[in-house]
Amino acid sequence: MIIISFAGALGTFYCSKRFGWNSVRSSAGLSFIVALFFKIFPTLMSSYLTETVPVVFIGSTFVGMVSVKQTSSYFGIAFAAGIYSVIFLYSSQYFEGYGGALGTTACVSLLVILSSPYFKSDKKLRVGMRKMKYRFKRSEIR
Amino acid sequence: MNDAGKNKLLRNGLIICFFFVHFLFLIFILVENKAPVFILSLVGIFTFFIFYAYYRSPFLHHHSMDFESWSIVLWVPAGALSAFVLNQKLGLGPILAGSLVGFLASFIPNINKKSFYLSQLPSVLYCGAFVGMTSPAVSNDYTFIFLASLICAVFLMLSKNLLQGVGGKLGTLAFIGVVLATLLYRLFNLWI
Numbered sequence: 554m555i556i557i558s559f560a561g562a563l564g565t566f567y568c569s570k571r572f573g574w575n576s577v578r579s580s581a582g583l584s585f586i587v588a589l590f591f592k593i594f595p596t597l598m599s600s601y602l603t604e605t606v607p608v609v610f611i612g613s614t615f616v617g618m619v620s621v622k623q624t625s626s627y628f629g630i631a632f633a634a635g636i637y638s639v640i641f642l643y644s645s646q647y648f649e650g651y652g653g654a655l656g657t658t659a660c661v662s663l664l665v666i667l668s669s670p671y672f673k674s675d676k677k678l679r680v681g682m683r684k685m686k687y688r689f690k691r692s693e694i695r
Numbered sequence: 696m697n698d699a700g701k702n703k704l705l706r707n708g709l710i711i712c713f714f715f716v717h718f719l720f721l722i723f724i725l726v727e728n729k730a731p732v733f734i735l736s737l738v739g740i741f742t743f744f745i746f747y748a749y750y751r752s753p754f755l756h757h758h759s760m761d762f763e764s765w766s767i768v769l770w771v772p773a774g775a776l777s778a779f780v781l782n783q784k785l786g787l788g789p790i791l792a793g794s795l796v797g798f799l800a801s802f803i804p805n806i807n808k809k810s811f812y813l814s815q816l817p818s819v820l821y822c823g824a825f826v827g828m829t830s831p832a833v834s835n836d837y838t839f840i841f842l843a844s845l846i847c848a849v850f851l852m853l854s855k856n857l858l859q860g861v862g863g864k865l866g867t868l869a870f871i872g873v874v875l876a877t878l879l880y881r882l883f884n885l886w887i
């Protein structure tokens with residue numbers, strides 16, 4: 554599920570950046586291909602995977618719909634996709650079947666990474682990692 | 696109270712509403728207590744980070760209050776009802792129905808690339824499609840979907856400058872619409 558989440562989120566973000574598609578086309582287009590594939594070949598994988606993969610995939614594409622103004626870091630988006638898959642796997646059964654629940658899960662996982670300014674871009678992330686290493690070394694010396 | 700004061704109150708109210716929905720979503724995982732302790736602690740940490748993001752992040756929301764045009768948000772019910780028909784009445788399932796509506800809607804700006812109005816429609820129709828992805832276990836009623844999409848449209852109109860560019864905002868709006876419509880239906884059934 555985590556791998557599918559990575560594929561959905563990073564694929565959507567890549568398509569938006571590389572091909573200049575609007576975020577709706579990137580998300581809906583990729584999800585449509587995946588959903589159609591499992592509709593045409595329903596017995597290719599186990600029934601659990603046939604049912605779950607398209608659901609996880611479309612939800613993760615919402616993570617990839619994030620604007621470059623918010624974050625341009627592929628690592629940050631991959632991290633958010635990982636959080637998304639964790640929340641998805643354990644999300645409350647009370648909200649099962651509610652329209653928008655997948656989008657809410659995606660939004661929650663993106664907000665977690667957007668709470669840190671270091672996930673804004675890969676450059677900022679490198680600076681943040683360097684700062685952490687420096688602080689760690691300094692604490693070791695003390 | 697002047698207009699600026701009213702707008703500030705509305706803006707803050709909407710931010711609290713968004714936070715409450717996300718908070719509730721995570722809290723239900725903790726309340727259900729079905730996940731291992733490690734996951735529950737992670738969810739607790741996520742809740743703290745979300746609170747911090749809403750409280751501190753300067754990039755999440757614009758400082759000014761702006762409203763989406765009603766002529767644009769009126770397309771939310773169209774997206775919802777078309778996805779609902781494809782999902783439940785034609786049996787395509789929620790994912791294929793929602794993605795098909797979104798995929799077709801993404802080509803609308805190609806009709807006239809200079810039109811600002813047409814460029815806004817894909818996201819509005821996709822937002823509606825999320826409402827239409829509701830499962831039959833929640834509702835299989837046209838009126839329910841229409842009501843949920845209207846609530847979603849109102850929130851979309853009011854939240855133009857909030858959570859800008861954050862993926863999942865449209866889904867959250869659809870979720871608010873469906874949850875409030877469910878609550879209204881339950882209250883109405885109790886009253887009858």
